[in-house]
Amino acid sequence: MxxxxxxxxxxxxxxxxxxxxxxxxxxxxxxxxxxxxxxxxxxxxxxxxxxxxxxxxxxxxxxxxxxxxxxxxxxxxxxxxxxxxxxxxxxxxxxxxxxxxxxxxxxxxxxxxxxxxxxxxxxxxxxxxxxxxxxxxxxxxxxxxxxxxxxxxxxxxxxxxxxxxxxxxxxxxxxxxxxxxxxxxxxxxxxxxxxxxxxxxxxxxxxxxxxxxxxxxxTIASPDPAEVGRSWPVPGPGDDKYTQGVVAIRAGSERYPGAAVLCTSAAVAATSGMVRYVGPGARAVLAARPEVVCHPSVAEAGTAQSWIVGPGSGTGAEAVADIDAVLARGRPTVLDADALTCVAAHPVLLRSSTAPVLLTPHAGEFDRLTGGWDRADRPGALRRYVAGLRDRGIEATVLLKGRVTLVDDGETTWSHDAGSSWAATAGSGDVLSGVAGALLANGMGAGGAASWPAVAAVVAHGEAARAAARRTGGAGAPIGAGDLLAALPGAISALRGR
Structure with a gap:
């Protein structure tokens, strides 16, 4: 570091x-x-x-x-x-x-x-x-x-x-x-x-x-990729699918089934535990990842060590109710994409949480969450927002996406330069939230805190994007989120090899 x-x-x-x-x-x-x-x-x-x-x-x-x-x-x-x-x-x-x-x-x-x-x-x-x-x-x-x-x-x-x-x-x-x-x-x-x-x-x-x-x-901290590799969860002799962490995902819609596929597939690739899925995209999810266990509703989903809510899930009354129900379960939760729009419109939702919450906005979503922020001072604006959540009793960590991504838990600001902007493509955020949620489920980091799993996910995500862009062995070419997802296992392996 x-x-x-x-x-x-x-x-x-x-x-x-x-x-x-x-x-x-x-x-x-x-x-x-x-x-x-x-x-x-x-x-x-x-x-x-x-x-x-x-x-x-x-x-x-x-x-x-x-x-x-x-x-x-x-x-x-x-x-x-x-x-x-x-x-x-x-x-x-x-x-x-x-x-x-x-x-x-x-x-x-x-x-x-x-x-x-x-x-x-x-x-x-x-x-x-x-x-x-x-x-x-x-x-x-x-x-x-x-x-x-x-x-x-x-x-x-x-x-x-x-x-x-x-x-x-x-x-x-x-x-x-x-x-x-x-x-x-x-x-x-x-x-x-x-x-x-x-x-x-x-x-x-x-x-x-x-x-x-x-x-x-x-002080700003920057992760050492080798440190990320050393901390990546690997199953031991006594592990099974439950002990490695179960992540549940409420994502996707009839309009955006791809978000469900990308998020669940990334969670599967990130760890060797178990992934549950809730949402209308079950058919597409199972076609891509038959190992995922699907459930008709949040209420009927089994036990999970963490949740991911939001990618492509909509912003209507049903989506808001599902966010509230997930947060009430008291498990570490990643709120991404549409869930952030719901939280911006209904800030009281976060009061339902009794466990760490990881919010993963891009600049526009952060604008909605804050009502406007000083883009000339990204770390200052981020720290002030996190401090406001903490003052309300919400154990929040915020991951502000960008070429240089910032993660702040109210005590430490982490900064990671992905080394390229190849990940600036539709759907890549769904992949990132899937990785972060899976690492939260595994218990990566101390005491269930969300900051280190978030940082590790950012590092692996950036490595996968660069590897995907160089898939032809040249200087790099544009990629889609599917290319990034395909490169994720190799990126994790490379991090562990360091």
Missing amino acids: RRAHPVEAIRSAERPLIEAAAESGDPDAVMRRAAAGVAHHTAELLRERTGGVYGRSVLLLVGSGDNGGDALYAGVVLRGRGCRVDAVLVDPDRAHVRGLAALLRAGGRIRRMQTPGSHEPVPDVAVDGVAGLGGVGPVRAPAARLVQSLAAAGVPWVAVDLPSGVDADTGTVHTPHVPATLTVTFGALRRAHLLASPACGRVEVVDIGLTGIPPGPQ
Whole structure:
């Protein structure tokens, strides 16, 4: 598991190092250590992209703070490795004085703020030293034009600490921002490295001597796929279909029978226990998965360790009554799709629950649940909603879907980047809820809590989507939810193999 911390925690951890350096008479000691890491990883990127380092050209985009100083000192190291280094100063009067002097002594050059053209060669790599940890809002003119021009020319960007235009705590990605190929940060991850991972590219952490930063309420956690694989339920010598967990599913309708098939099939694939089905889609479900046990109503369904309600099940009075009846059973329950619309219209439904509830909205469903939310601060909006449910006595965990999916149980926020958006296809959410419900039934996680089963389901779902997209062995091709479902057993096996 990786952890990413808020700005204030990072600054508090860095302060003793910076103060000690100043007291020793070398105030830039920590900065040079950080810059050496930036230079090292920039050189590695140059080698990957161009086959070498010597003679390559590097452009530094330098802001006025310590972030700009890091970039300047990194330029000094790269000059020593034979690179041509040009620096563009966003605010020449406020550039880091000692770093700039060191670069000029090393043979670096100052370049005017203008986009590459007939008189300005395109560099092999650009280093973003503009905003850094305290940056808020988009990259501003005139630097914005240079950023966009270089990105359009295919120049890879190395971001120092964080890409400019990405907010460190909320992970908000503004327009324009630096589209980093590589981000080099120091000591520990910042929240945005997990929340805005597509904008950060590959993230490398350089050791600058920070001691361990204790996790706090604003710390973001990211699951290790190997940890997910180790925790995946596997039947033991004494297990049978009941001891492995029975999940019951109320899903599908005459209009949407496919939702029932996808959800139940995913639950079967996720564990080796037993799946019960309730709904009008029994014929289609049995045609796809004859091992599923079907029941005519919620009242007549047998014992289950968890329930899934909502995929394709409708939003009428009967659907609302079924949600209420399931929650009254006191079993961990996944509420997805149409069930979320019912809960949004009838929030009192959640009061029927006496066991953990996992809500799995996409952005539009979350909008209905909250009545409107701040999309510029996904983790903040999610935490506030979960806290409101917990204040009402509802033991809720919420899984907010996206390329970067967030899971929050009121104490910990988990973030997972699927590494692609291949799963953005109709029906893939039905597969996800089936996996999560099956893991809840198995008792994965401590004390029946929903957060770890939700996180594990998200990881497996993302792995299956990527595997399905690459089924032909190429770079990837569009998939449907059926392709994702077919790839799920292999994805789980691959996770366990790690």
